[in-house]
Amino acid sequence: MGRERVTVVDIAHAAGVSKSTVSLVLQGSPLVNDGTRAKVNVVIRELGYVYNRGAANLRQANSKSKIIGIVVNDLTNSFFAELAVGVDMVVQSAGYVQFLSNTGESVDRQREVIASMREHGISGLILSPARGTEAADLKGLVAGGIPVVNVVRQIAGARVSSLISDNHGGMRDAVRHLAGLGHHRIAFLGGFPDTAVFNERLQGYRDALADVDLAVHDELVVSSAPSRAGGVAAIERALSLRERPTAAVCFNDAVAFGVCDGLRAHRLNPGEDFAVIGFDDVIEAQTAVPALTTVSVDPQGMGRRAAQLLLKQINAGKADAEAIVSSVRLVVRQSCGSAIDKRERLSLL
Amino acid sequence: MGRERVTVVDIAHAAGVSKSTVSLVLQGSPLVNDGTRAKVNVVIRELGYVYNRGAANLRQANSKSKIIGIVVNDLTNSFFAELAVGVDMVVQSAGYVQFLSNTGESVDRQREVIASMREHGISGLILSPARGTEAADLKGLVAGGIPVVNVVRQIAGARVSSLISDNHGGMRDAVRHLAGLGHHRIAFLGGFPDTAVFNERLQGYRDALADVDLAVHDELVVSSAPSRAGGVAAIERALSLRERPTAAVCFNDAVAFGVCDGLRAHRLNPGEDFAVIGFDDVIEAQTAVPALTTVSVDPQGMGRRAAQLLLKQINAGKADAEAIVSSVRLVVRQSCGSAIDKRERLSLL
DNA sequence: TCAAATAATTGGATCGTTCCAAATTTGTCA
DNA sequence: TGACAAATTTGGAACGATCCAATTATTTGA
Incomplete structure (x- = not known):
């Protein structure tokens, strides 16, 4: 079971190329010859290689982790469950994955959860803040240059984007x-x-x-x-x-x-x-x-919009706070x- | 905004110790002197250091990533939302974080999601499989020695644990x-x-x-x-x-x-x-x-039990499949x- | 046919942490 | 006080990927 991990070097060796070439193939670079690419891909499949995002992420400190965090205050409320589903949709199709946590309205839990997400290097956060959340709770994120989109609830004084309904x-x-x-x-x-x-x-x-x-x-x-x-x-x-x-x-x-x-x-x-x-x-x-x-x-549309807003900020590299009031209808x-x-x-x- | 990342070396330098000592402090080793520990901790706080789990995880390939994945087939059904909350509870308090995804009953989506989770190095997976999931879909996980607990639905022929209700x-x-x-x-x-x-x-x-x-x-x-x-x-x-x-x-x-x-x-x-x-x-x-x-x-209790079962397997280091039928009552x-x-x-x- | 241009490949160095073995400091006891 | 043990501390070598500058292979054009 717990066999040795297959790495790019193993692939390179088996395919008779250098690890650099394998890396190029992995990131879909146009620089590599089609024949080589095919050969490498075959070996990748054969050896059951799994990409190690952690390692990749370490080197490219500039680029991001392809993880976005989402924390909601009450997942058992279907409003938030649907919101999460909406977020997941666009986030997923943009090649990101979602770290979802539930705070159950506890600011302490929220603090832990956000800290943990930071350690994992999320590249952005969608937050439906727990009751009693203060601007200070987001200071770390903002100082670290991590885009945050507040949904549903706004936080007074926090310099982050927000998407709330009218x-x-x-x-x-x-x-x-x-x-x-x-x-x-x-x-x-x-x-x-x-x-x-x-x-x-x-x-x-x-x-x-x-x-x-x-x-x-x-x-x-x-x-x-x-x-x-x-x-x-x-x-x-x-x-x-x-x-x-x-x-x-x-x-x-x-x-x-x-x-x-x-x-x-x-x-x-x-x-x-x-x-x-x-x-x-x-x-x-x-x-x-x-x-x-x-x-x-x-709610689902709101999740999608929040995710789009967040991705926009992540791609722009800078997070200037914008407050969007999404219109509603009876x-x-x-x-x-x-x-x-x-x-x-x-x-x- | 996007200031330089603070690393252990920065901490070490500022505290006048070696990076090894800082590392020891970070993992709460009893080997380090109380005075030193305090000094280092102060600096950590002052510089706003955030631990880089990705890097840590890279070195300690033996140990695990402190991420567990959970994928459900329909998050908008409150049964699954509650299940996820239950999982989150125990997973969280064991120092893990949860990667949650929703497949909406799509096996294709499920495949993508699971692949993505593997790349991120989850140390275990709780899965409520989409309709039509086959044992082959879990082959990679099993081969990679990653414990899997199936909940709610069982998959014929898959050598993974399961927790279903009576x-x-x-x-x-x-x-x-x-x-x-x-x-x-x-x-x-x-x-x-x-x-x-x-x-x-x-x-x-x-x-x-x-x-x-x-x-x-x-x-x-x-x-x-x-x-x-x-x-x-x-x-x-x-x-x-x-x-x-x-x-x-x-x-x-x-x-x-x-x-x-x-x-x-x-x-x-x-x-x-x-x-x-x-x-x-x-x-x-x-x-x-x-x-x-x-x-x-x-459902929440079921989530908790599933998480406990998974953690047990993660800690045991080996994943022998056990099938639990959880009793129900009218x-x-x-x-x-x-x-x-x-x-x-x-x-x- | 040969130089120049282009395409394809490659070996280190590097990211931030942990591990290891070795070095240093401190403490103990005869 | 000196020898020895225990307690602390420490410098490199990893981990698995990417990046960069440099190298090698292939075309191209006159």
Whole structure:
């Protein structure tokens, strides 16, 4: 089993050429004669040679490692799983591989993970920072000239690129849509209040209410963990109010699904007795029943875009921070009672 | 930005010792004097040194790279996301890092990914093989003496360890439970028929029906994609039968959720009008409404166990294949009408 | 046919670390 | 204090690839 490692020298010897030639073949140089190349390739296959990127990487300190790191704060949330898949797609086809780690919202874990990635010589990092991450946590990377793209969450003061979605605008559109359907008491459910994303979305909610001349009731804003379970808890609280809301915009799709679950537990039918709008447009949003009306962020597309941005910076050799706000759009499905249903219902009155 | 790299030699020079001593400090050798160690550590911090694992790894060809690879066939399925999280936990705390890739059920992609991982010198691989993977695809790894642990799916003829769940037993328990509740027409919904997992679970279904003297009706076995959308399609087909089933065991939780969605679209209440049992026990299973009765596989625990098994083999230095069948247990929740509900309902008659 | 140009090949030196055997310092005890 | 053991430290030689400048083989053109 643990046989001797086959190296370029072995190949060279077996093929009757020098190791330099073998190296040239490996990197697809046009300098080598076609016949020689073929001969070398045959030997490579015969001996079962595997390229040692570590060694190669050592010499070409200028060039990069062909590894990009991606760390997310919650892989069990399908939003991030899809994001990772999107990143993997473009990264893979650019000849890179992905180092993926999950921090579970722990900054300590995040620190360890990033340190470890640096030791392995990643040539770039895509980071969805854990809650409480500070600019200082990225100092090492930035000082080392390693491009970083922050996704989903921004870090104040960090001089790195970021790709976040239009949280404010998306939430505003969602609330306006509900108001347009005739809802007056619209709740904002889920999410941790100490995150930038939460506050951006909340602001969108407030601004939209102001736009349509509806009052903002603080008790209609119920924070919770941004998970399915959190959604159940949040709607529970919202339904216990003296004056119940008739509709809700949710921090994300996971919360929205939880809200639907919680509504059913109260014998309320989401989409009919209560309007629910999510945020993210996770794949399940379209197949769920009722199909979830949600603000589409296209997590996979976001992953792809983040990866492209990162690769651009890696290739450019310099990392000037650019902040991209990716636009979102409201996808109207069944969970809020479509406009048509509403009209029909009104015409019956 | 792209400043010169700090190396052991720089540290050595600045601390007034030799590079060998610095190396000793780095690997925490007890040979070095405490005073020296402290001095060196200070300099390391001051100069912002980052360890170059690539270089280290090059020299100590005997030892391993502290990278373990994990490739899954569908990261967007939360079962696998959780599995990956479980792996990450133990791998991380053992000082390794995780190379994670997603194949999306493509053997070609899988081949590329595994090749790339080998080039990076992974010291072990956890693999949930794509459909259609053959023993030959793992030949290189095995020949190279790299331990491999197959999870979830087994590969016939491959001399690698595997950790799969008791598909047969789990499904048998599920069917028996439904039969015990008085169901006679029990469907088997979802999954691709060309996989080992499908056939093991199907066999468990058949054997259980035989055990309780129920006939097997082929039309009650409806295969589909093992996803939420697949579940919707499968229940659709099942409900279109002349003689409808009254209960269903599903290939996995994703399918089960889809089945619940499909039932609601037909104005049927899962757990009351129709009993549904899933397989996997994904986290959402407990928070969903109705909470899903399912065969608990504990994906995260499975990930942890797989990682432990792999680390054991890495440390042992030899990889003798062992096949572990991890036991499962039926978790009764609301989606099948609990035994108590059933009894109550009967007493009313 | 021969010089010049072009194509193809090649031997070290090198990347940043660990290993090894040998050298140096320090400590112990009669 | 001197001999001997133990504790520390250290200079090169690796590891497996790439790079560079230099060499050798092949064409080309007049």
